[in-house]
Each structure stands twice: as structure tokens, then as C-alpha cells.
Amino acid sequence: MAIKKFAVACYDDEEVLFPAVKQVRNSGYKLHDVYTPFPVHGLDGALGLKETDLHVAGFIYGITGTSTAVGFMSWIFCSDWPINFGGKPHWSLPAFIPITFELTVLFAAVGMVLTFCYLNQIMPGVKKHVFHPRQTDDLFVVALEINDHTNEAEVINFLKSTGAVETSVQVAESEWWFGRWDKKEAYELA
Amino acid sequence: MTERFEIPARLRNTSLALIAVGVLVLILGGVTMLGGHDHHDKTRFWLVLLQNSVFFLLLSVASVFIQAAASLAQGGWIVAYKRVPEAIGANVWVFGLIAGAILIFIATGFSVDGHNTIYHWVHPEGDRILEGKKAFLNKEMFIGFTIVTIALWSFFGRKFRALSLAQENAPKNSTKVYWTMFKWSAGFLLVYALTQMSTTPWLWIMSIDAHWYSTMFSWYTFASAFVSGMSVILLFVVFLKNNGNLELVTKEHIHDLGKFMFAFSVFWTYVWFAQYMLIWYSNIPEETTYFKMRQHGPYSLIWYSVFIINFIMPILILMARPSKRNYFTVTFMAMVIIFGHWLDFYIMTMPGPLGKHWHLGWYELGIFMGFAGLLIFVVSNTLTKSSLVPGNHPLLKEAMLHQS
Numbered sequence: 001m002a003i004k005k006f007a008v009a010c011y012d013d014e015e016v017l018f019p020a021v022k023q024v025r026n027s028g029y030k031l032h033d034v035y036t037p038f039p040v041h042g043l044d045g046a047l048g049l050k051e052t053d054l055h056v057a058g059f060i061y062g063i064t065g066t067s068t069a070v071g072f073m074s075w076i077f078c079s080d081w082p083i084n085f086g087g088k089p090h091w092s093l094p095a096f097i098p099i100t101f102e103l104t105v106l107f108a109a110v111g112m113v114l115t116f117c118y119l120n121q122i123m124p125g126v127k128k129h130v131f132h133p134r135q136t137d138d139l140f141v142v143a144l145e146i147n148d149h150t151n152e153a154e155v156i157n158f159l160k161s162t163g164a165v166e167t168s169v170q171v172a173e174s175e176w177w178f179g180r181w182d183k184k185e186a187y188e189l190a
Numbered sequence: 191m192t193e194r195f196e197i198p199a200r201l202r203n204t205s206l207a208l209i210a211v212g213v214l215v216l217i218l219g220g221v222t223m224l225g226g227h228d229h230h231d232k233t234r235f236w237l238v239l240l241q242n243s244v245f246f247l248l249l250s251v252a253s254v255f256i257q258a259a260a261s262l263a264q265g266g267w268i269v270a271y272k273r274v275p276e277a278i279g280a281n282v283w284v285f286g287l288i289a290g291a292i293l294i295f296i297a298t299g300f301s302v303d304g305h306n307t308i309y310h311w312v313h314p315e316g317d318r319i320l321e322g323k324k325a326f327l328n329k330e331m332f333i334g335f336t337i338v339t340i341a342l343w344s345f346f347g348r349k350f351r352a353l354s355l356a357q358e359n360a361p362k363n364s365t366k367v368y369w370t371m372f373k374w375s376a377g378f379l380l381v382y383a384l385t386q387m388s389t390t391p392w393l394w395i396m397s398i399d400a401h402w403y404s405t406m407f408s409w410y411t412f413a414s415a416f417v418s419g420m421s422v423i424l425l426f427v428v429f430l431k432n433n434g435n436l437e438l439v440t441k442e443h444i445h446d447l448g449k450f451m452f453a454f455s456v457f458w459t460y461v462w463f464a465q466y467m468l469i470w471y472s473n474i475p476e477e478t479t480y481f482k483m484r485q486h487g488p489y490s491l492i493w494y495s496v497f498i499i500n501f502i503m504p505i506l507i508l509m510a511r512p513s514k515r516n517y518f519t520v521t522f523m524a525m526v527i528i529f530g531h532w533l534d535f536y537i538m539t540m541p542g543p544l545g546k547h548w549h550l551g552w553y554e555l556g557i558f559m560g561f562a563g564l565l566i567f568v569v570s571n572t573l574t575k576s577s578l579v580p581g582n583h584p585l586l587k588e589a590m591l592h593q594s
């Protein structure tokens with residue numbers, strides 16, 4: 001939660017974006033993030049993003065689902081309410097497997113979606129600063145983090161030289177916060 | 191040129207040595223088992239040959255299937271090492287001839303004291319269940335199906351290779367052969383669906399336990415054969431890579447092959463368990479005898495090892511991304527998976543005729559080595575016959591840039 005200053009550059013083509021990102025990374029400016037209207041293949045590599053541990057989280061959620069299902073069913077069928085099903089033993093593992101499988105998948109899927117939303121700071125009921133309203137439409141937006149000592153004209157000129165079609169300097173909240181978009185705000189953005 | 195593969199002396203000698211072991215064991219087995227007086231030994235001799243020849247035939251046909259599937263899905267990543275499944279597919283006929291001869295002999299000429307101990311449906315007289323199945327389970331049907339199936343598989347295996355070579359010699363940027371291959375692939379999937387995925391395993395393997403049946407059986411056999419087929423492809427790719435060939439193949443391709451091995455190990459378990467659970471749940475005696483013998487009877491050790499080798503090991507070892515990108519882990523797991531599914535075929539075939547008189551000894555392993563040697567020998571011979579890079583293929587660039 002911090003108000004920061006950003007230099008923003010908008011590109012209208014993927015083919016310009018990739019060299020631009022490379023130049024920005026080489027220039028030494030601090031890259032805040034890149035916003036694109038669709039998933040751009042290979043951009044994570046170009047940005048030098050490290051692979052997240054989302055899949056490790058997924059494994060842990062999955063194991064949690066497995067043990068919840070097996071534990072819960074074992075407790076029900078063996079101690080809480082034992083019923084004789086066709087003469088089978090109370091603790092019949094093969095019969096538990098389908099539900100165990102489903103619960104593993106459910107826990108892993110829901111857990112990973114929520115974790116994914118957390119890592120990307122998206123969720124219903126939270127807000128995040130939008131650098132350019134067309135970043136979800138047809139513009140690729142690169143945001144650089146700058147501060148009061150930065151020579152703004154120099155940054156803007158540099159961004160223009162990389163092929164930006166639009167540039168701006170914005171002071172904005174860098175993280176997400178609770179709140180809802182109201183209609184007025186949405187109109188102003190658009 | 192690294193595009194050309196020359197068989198290293200070590201590989202040739204190893205494969206010839208394996209074949210020699212196989213032939214030696216076969217002769218030795220013939221002398222001691224067929225010449226002996228033990229009924230079970232005579233059955234064992236042919237049953238092991240059936241198990242191995244069918245296993246290697248289905249495993250090599252899986253290579254034809256992956257080519258057809260990749261061609262229809264227009265998958266580019268496989269093009270980097272396309273020559274390997276092609277070379278395996280082009281040699282389906284070798285295993286087809288062997289398996290066909292063994293199967294037809296067992297159905298027609300094999301008997302121990304007047305009883306066909308392997309396919310006892312050949313004499314259905316007096317057995318109401320077998321008489322009811324007579325319309326499908328009879329010698330003529332068996333021989334016809336076997337010949338047609340094997341002929342079609344061999345034809346498609348060679349056809350795909352021929353088409354791929356034609357693509358290489360076609361004019362630059364021509365996609366004519368590519369679309370011809372597309373159509374033939376659709377045809378092969380139809381053939382494959384009607385043979386491997388439905389009828390053929392019923393006749394060849396399931397009819398060993400002729401009283402028992404399972405509608406999941408062919409899928410289960412297919413899963414087994416496909417995951418071992420992908421492992422064999424991976425072993426060849428890794429060998430060629432180590433040999434300095436296949437420059438186009440990177441960790442990305444190895445990763446994708448690893449994903450196939452992982453995913454289809456899980457798929458195998460899914461089908462295997464689906465078949466088991468329904469029978470366990472409904473608990474009908476005529477169905478449960480099949481598993482009684484395997485799970486609680488003399489085969490329980492193998493039954494549980496198959497589960498551990500084919501499910502627990504792949505899921506734990508191949509789950510993480512780095513392990514699918516590591517040449518050692520995938521090679522090791524490929525060998526484990528092939529052995530595991532060979533054991534799976536063992537437990538599909540042996541319990542019916544042999545009961546508690548089973549062996550897993552020199553004869554079984556020797557025949558397995560012989561077939562493995564034959565596979566290495568014929569496939570590496572075919573690999574030398576053309577460039578390892580499928581030049582002129584429309585998706586070649588995509589294969590090079592592939593990221594898994």
C-alpha cells in the first residue's frame with residue numbers, strides 16, 4: 001500500500017512491445033508491470049519473471065483434499081455411523097476412491113484459483129489502479145516505477161524512442177485495495 | 191552430418207546380444223519345457239511367447255497412433271523427433287508377423303493332452319457360457335480378425351513413413367502430402383478404434399479367461415500399450431540425443447514426452463481402477479474370480495507391484511516439472527514404466543491357464559530381452575535409412591520454437 005510515481009508507455013503492437021521491454025530492462029529503469037489485453041506468449045520470459053510456486057500450492061491443496069476426504073469418510077463409516085453395505089467391511093477403501101479423487105480435484109482447483117487471484121491482485125470487491133483504460137482493449141501498457149529524483153522528460157523521451165504511441169506520468173496507488181468500481185468512475189476511465 | 195544416424199557398434203552389439211539371449215532362451219525353453227512332461231511348462235512356454243509378442247506389437251502400434259493423433263491435432267512439437275515413432279511404426283509388421291504366427295498357432299495347433307489350456311474356448315462343447323459366446327469366440331473369427339488387424343496396422347505403419355519421406359522430397363513449401371497424411375490419419379484412428387481400442391484385446395488377451403469379461407478391458411490394454419509406447423519413443427529420442435543426433439530436440443520436447451508418460455500413467459490407473467471397482471462393488475462371483483486370483487491369490491505380490499510401479503512411482507517422481515525436464519529421471523522412469531506394463535501384461539495373461547504354477551524367471555526375462563533386442567535392432571536399422579530431421583515439413587519451424 002503505497003502511493004508511487006509511474007512513467008507509463010502504451011504500445012499498439014506486440015512486435016514493438018517485445019523489443020521495448022528488452023530495452024527497458026537493459027536501461028536500468030525499474031519495471032513495475034506490463035498490462036496486455038490478452039495473454040502474450042513468451043512475455044513472462046521477456047520480463048524475466050520467475051516461475052511462481054503456484055503448483056506447489058496446488059499440490060498442498062490437493063493433498064489436503066485427499067486427506068480430508070479419506071479422513072472424513074473413515075470417521076463417518078467406521079465410528080460415527082457404521083452401516084453394513086452388502087457385507088463389505090466398514091473401512092472399504094475402493095468405495096472411497098471416487099470421492100477422494102473428486103475432493104482432491106476440488107480443493108486443488110478452488111485453492112489454486114484463489115491463490116492465482118491473490119498473486120495477481122484480482123478479486124471481486126477489490127480495486128487496482130488502471131494505467132490506461134484501453135489496456136484491456138487494444139493497447140499494451142508498460143509501467144515504470146520512478147521517483148522524485150527521476151528526470152521525467154528523459155524517461156518519456158526514452159519510452160517514445162522505444163516506439164510508444166502514448167506516454168504519461170501518473171501518481172497512483174501501486175497495490176490493490178478494497179472497494180468497488182462505481183458507474184461514474186467507470187465512465188471517467190472510458 | 192548429425193542429421194544422419196549411424197548405428198554405433200555398441201548399440202548394434204547390444205541389440206544382437208539381446209536377440210541372441212532371446213533365441214538361446216527360446217531354444218532352451220523349447221527343449222526343457224516342450225520336451226518335458228509337465229503340463230504347466232508346455233502352457234508356460236507358449237503363454238510367455240504370447241504375452242511378449244502381443245506386448246511388443248501393441249507397444250509399437252502405439253507409435254503409429256501417436257503419429258495419427260499428432261497429425262490430426264496438427265501438433266508441431268512431435269515433428270522434432272518424428273522419425274522415431276515413424277521408424278517404430280514402420281516395423282510393426284515384424285512384431286505383427288511374430289505375434290500373428292504365435293496367436294494363430296495357439297488357437298489352432300496348440301494342445302496339451304487334447305486340451306487347449308490357453309484358449310479353452312476353441313472347444314466350447316458342453317460349456318454353456320462358451321457356447322453362448324461361440325458366435326464371436328471361434329477359430330475362424332480369431333484368425334480372420336488377427337490377420338486383418340495385423341495387416342492393417344503394418345500397412346498404416348509403413349504408409350505413414352512413406353508419406354513422411356514423400357514430404358521430404360516434395361517441392362518446397364508444398365503442403366499436399368501434409369494433408370494426405372491428415373486424411374490417412376483419420377482412417378487409421380478409425381481402424382485403431384475398431385481394433386486395439388475395442389475388439390482385438392478381447393480376442394487375444396481377454397479370451398484367455400474366456401468365462402470372464404470386462405467392457406473396460408480394451409481401454410485398459412490400450413492405456414498400458416500407449417504409455418509403454420511413449421516410453422520407448424522417449425528412450426530412442428534420449429539415445430539419439432546422447433549420440434549427437436536430433437539437434438532440434440530440446441528439453442521442451444523431453445518435457446512434453448514426460449508429460450505423456452505421466453498423464454497416461456494416471457490414465458492407466460483410472461481405467462484399471464474403474465474396471466476393478468465396478469467388479470469389487472457389484473461383487474458377482476463369476477466376475478470377482480478374476481481378481482480373487484490376482485489380488486488375493488498367488489499373484490498378489492505382482493498385482494500390488496504393478497500398482498506401485500505403474501501409478502505410485504510415476505505420479506510421485508514425474509509430477510514435478512524439473513523431473514520431467516531431467517534426462518536421467520525420464521530415462522529411468524521410461525524403463526520402469528516399460529517393465530511395469532510388461533508385468534501388467536504378465537498378470538493379464540498368466541493367471542488363467544497357469545494358476546499357482548507361475549514363474550517369473552530366466553525364460554520370461556530372456557524372451558523379454560530377445561524382443562527388446564529385436565525392437566532396438568530393427569528400429570535403429572530403419573532410423574539410418576533417412577535424415578533424422580523431417581525436412582520440408584510445414585510444422586518444422588514450430589517444432590524448433592516449441593516451448594512446453
